[in-house]
Amino acid sequence: MMFNFFAKRSDHPLADSKELKRILAELHVDRPAKAVDEVSGWFDSLQHSESFRVDQYFDVLRQLDEAAQRHLLAVARDYLLSERLTKREEERLWTRSHGYWSQVATLYTDCIERAQRDPKSKAGDAFKAFLPLALVRAQAARRNQLKWLAFRYGSGAEDLWQALGTTYLVAETTTNAQKPLQLYPARQGLSTVAEQYLHAIVFFASSMDSLMPVQIELADRLIAHCLPYFVLLPDCRPDSVYWVDAEAGAPPLRLARHPGVSRRGLRFFSPGTALAALEGLLHRVEHGEIPSDINLGGEYAPRALLPVLRHLRLYWGKCPPQRRHTRHAVKTRMLVLYGFDDSYSLFSGAVPRPENEVAMDSWVVENVSLGGFRAQIDHSATERINIGALLCVQPEGGDNWMLGVARRFTRQGPDDAYLGVQVLSRQALSIELRPRRSGFSAAVAIPGIWLQDGRETGILRIVLPLAGFNVRETLEFSHQGQRRTLIPMELEEVGSEFEIACFREQSAT
Structure with missing residues (x-):
């Protein structure tokens, strides 16, 4: 299919179908980071080559991008899950992945713009069949850039929102915004340019700056799973929470007030029925079940997934959390x-x-x-x-x-x-807790930090080391010469090395 339609012979090595096939086959299969670097190097050579027609240029780009996908997944797994990475190694993995998505998004956008400049040419006409895929891949690449910026808690996404809005409007103008396509051959399901834009908006609204990188990845995959339940419309609804102006290219804004007169790029975002779907999912995970139809990119215990689900539940409601105290x-x-x-x-x-x-x-x-x-x-x-x-x-x-x-x-x-x-x-006290099961003096002590302010009478919040909380285990401690008995209620939070648990104090008899 590839290069039978070349108008003239290009001197670029990727213009030869046999050479391209060899290059793709010889990517470093056992060294994903090296394979991504090689593809990025070929992208550089494409960007500076003027010997390709736009349809040929896109087809080479498409195949290189497809060949890199499994290697990109491996690099992302290393970045998120490897426990022995040095800061330098972590930086390299981040730069490699973020750079890749930036580079490929630019190249797909170049294809679209070249075809727009000369739509009636032979190359422009041939590219029309590729336009829907170029649009959805460009949009997906920009969305991945947002995610990798979030991994580093970075700012500077203004240009990304401009690109996301522009691609969305181009897709609408060419009636491609709602066209479902398989994003990559090995990826299940279909996607559209509009869905990728909506995904980016939900991601933005989900406050990723208060999650750890692996939790951000899980949240991103949960967004993908629940995406059909969200709504993005040109009209404001009673349950609309954010608005975005695709034409202005600004990030979404909370709907504290209506943005004014209707205009071409104005869209309103609401959670739709996503919160109800998430609640159902949360209930299942709380009971130890992780549904098999969710693609989490790996195997995770319910304990790892629950904090992410609870975080998303806060931000997907009709009234997301707002700052309670004046700064x-x-x-x-x-x-x-x-x-x-x-x-x-x-x-x-x-x-x-x-x-x-x-x-x-x-x-x-x-x-x-x-x-x-x-x-x-x-x-x-x-x-x-x-x-x-x-x-x-x-x-x-x-x-x-x-x-x-x-x-x-x-x-x-x-x-x-x-x-x-x-x-x-602002008033904490360290205490020693002992399980009541085998006698107060015989039990091994559990260190705890009692948070003494800001809780209702009879309820104690205590910071414990990881795995220190057991909902079936009554605890005791001594304070000011009195023995106090605590009935476990719930685990309020799990941090990187601690847990916050709530206990009800048992009245003395």
Whole structure:
């Protein structure tokens, strides 16, 4: 099929069908990262070649892109799941994948624009059959760029939203926006340009800056699974939550007020019945079942999936979470220690050990609210902080340590990073808990940090080490000479190295 229609012989090696077949066959099968680099190198050569007709150019691009897909999946798995990656290796994997999607999106867009400039030419006419696939792949590539930016909590997606909007409108103008196509030969199901645009909007609305990278990947796949339930329309509905102007190329905005007069690129987004579908899925996972029809890209335990489902449930409602407390601009410093062990030690009344004082960070806090603060952090801190990390923080000049958790991470350029921290408690106390099953004195102690503020009477919130909570196990501890008994209620949150559990205190008899 490929090169029988060449008008003149190109001197590019990919113009020879046998050579192209050989190149594709000899990609590094056992070295996915190297294979992606090779394809990217061929993309570079295509971008600077003027010897291809647009239809020929697209067909070569299509085959290279298809050959790279399984290698890209392997690179993504390494980036998300490998536990022994150095920061340099992680950076290389990220740069390779993000760069690939940026490059291939540009090339598909080049094909579309070249054909638009000369639609009545022989090459432009031949390309018409390829246009729907070029559009949907360009849109999917831009959406993947958004995801890889989210993995690094990066900003600078404005150009992506401009490209997503432009491609969506071109597809509408050419009646291709709703045309279902198989995105890649090995991928199940069909997709459209409009669905890819909607997927990007849902992704944006789902607040990925408060999830860890592997959770972002799971959320992205859950969005794909639930995508048919969302709605994107030119008219505002009572349940519309966001609006987007595809022509202006801006990211979606919360529908605090109507954007005004109707215009060509204006679209309104609503969750439709997605929340009900997600609730049903959450119920099944809470009972230990992961439906087989969901493509998660791998095998995950319900414990890994539940926090993502609960996060999406918050943001897919008709009234997504909004900031509850007013922020106040400040410029102050905050001392910071990391992790459960040092937090437990501090709230036991211990003075920070000398080795911890060396490792203690000092952050510049930019704004504060009743719920937490936003701080500028340096490069060394970004290497040891994950979303969900437990933090001990103390305002400069103060004598009270607070317990917090890293919630939102944002990069603004290569050197500037900002972390949003939620304060869990301004009055915490370390305690030793013991299971009641075999007698108070005989049981092995479980360390816990009691969050003493902000909870209703008779309900205790306690931070435990991972796997410290057992819904079937009653716990006891001593406080001010009294023995207190705790009945487990629910696991409120699972962080990177801790759990927050709720207990009901049993009345003394």
